[in-house]
Amino acid sequence: MSVVVEPPAYELKPYKSLSNEVLAARIRAVKKSLGPELLVLGHHYQQDEVIALSDLRGDSYQLSQAAAENTACRMIAFCGVHFMAETADILVNRPERLAERGGERVPVVLPDLAAGCSMADMAGIEQVEAAWEEMAELIDVNDVTPVTYINSAASLKAFCGKHGGIVCTSSNAKAVLEWAFKRTSRVLFFPDQHLGRNTAFGMGIPLDQMPVWNPHAEEFGGNSADAIRQSKVLLWQGHCSVHAIFKPEHVDLFRNKHPGIRVLVHPECSREVVEKSDIAGSTGKIIREVEAAPPGTKWVIGTELHLVNRLKQEHPEQEIHFLSPIVCMCATMYRIDLAHLCWSLENLAAGTPVNVIRVDDETTRWSLTALERMLEVK
Ligand code: 13P
Ligand code: SF4
Secondary structure: OEOOOOOOOOOOHHHHHOOHHHHHHHHHHHHHHHHHHEEEEEEOOOOHHHHHOOOEEEOHHHHHHHHHHOOOOOEEEEEOOHHHHHHHHHHHOOHHHHHHOOOOOOOEEOOOOOOOOOOHHHOOHHHHHHHHHHHOOOOOHHHEEEEEEOOOOHHHHHHHHHOOOEEEOOOOHHHHHHHHHHHOOEEEEEOOHHHHHHHHHHOOOOHHHOOEEOOOOOOHHHOOHHHHHOOOEEEEOOOOOOHHHOOHHHHHHHHHHOOOOEEEEOOOOOHHHHHHOOEEOOHHHHHHHHHHOOOOOEEEEEOOHHHHHHHHHHOOOOEEEEOOOOOOOOOOHHHOOHHHHHHHHHHHHOOOOOOEEOOOHHHHHHHHHHHHHHHHOO
């Protein structure tokens, strides 16, 4: 939900005709005038111009942690997608932080409200609640831990909070599933079936104990009652359309053409791709692997294009390829550009914040429970 307190001091339109040089200079000027009061967070999939002006770049976990730990900032501009800004709002404005600031809220601004996540949209709260009720006809849902990937709406995080569940990111999914299996014998994992399947399979759970729940199916998510009764992990039928472009045959092509090449992919890729890779991990892990490799290492990387291109530029001593022959990027991450960033920062500085992401108090309360459980998992 976006809350504009007053009409904005500046309209967006004129910013669109300014050059990136002018916009960057104006953004730097706002950052200088606001100092540590302003925190600009940038996800690794952002375009280079935006990353260059971010105070902190990170994967979803690192950025949530930054929002949870920062006590100096009084405003956040989140260069990422909607669920990330929601998560930052929940963490930075949680009750103890609000009390420390005498009740003052930190506005979290998403420079372009159209920056959503198609995967997050594949699980709606009504669908998940309906699925939960239907599952209860077959299994004891008190013995199911709901786990939501952080790429989900705050309402789903709240659902997890209320039902003894937890949030995970691509960097801690295994630790989170271990946490869940200490409490219950089953897990419902949403919205990304691939992260759920890749992680659970890596922990030794057989594929036939991971039925996929199709929220549009007539009955039991399109499964037999027995499949649900025998399940260990119920996977939601959601996926990332960006990572869906990477196919196992792309891995074969690179391995044939470049013997010895290292294949590095994000766990939002399909099981077949991850199986053929050398390493699968979050965007942060992908970066750390490249940084730690000796010069001359050959890589083919299966994740969002902007990150792969940046790694190519930052590591000319290594040979880096993009795993797909099709150029495919996250179109919603790409919505954040310097025009939107400059416009939102100048309005923040003028005291008329635009595109403020504000999660309602009830949803905040329960999603915080699920997020705090995740931040405590080691
Ligand atoms: P991570 O940065 O946590 O790996 O997530 C990738 C992603 O798809 C974010 O939307
Ligand atoms: Fe969502 Fe995929 Fe884009 Fe990540 S890369 S924000 S999961 S659509």
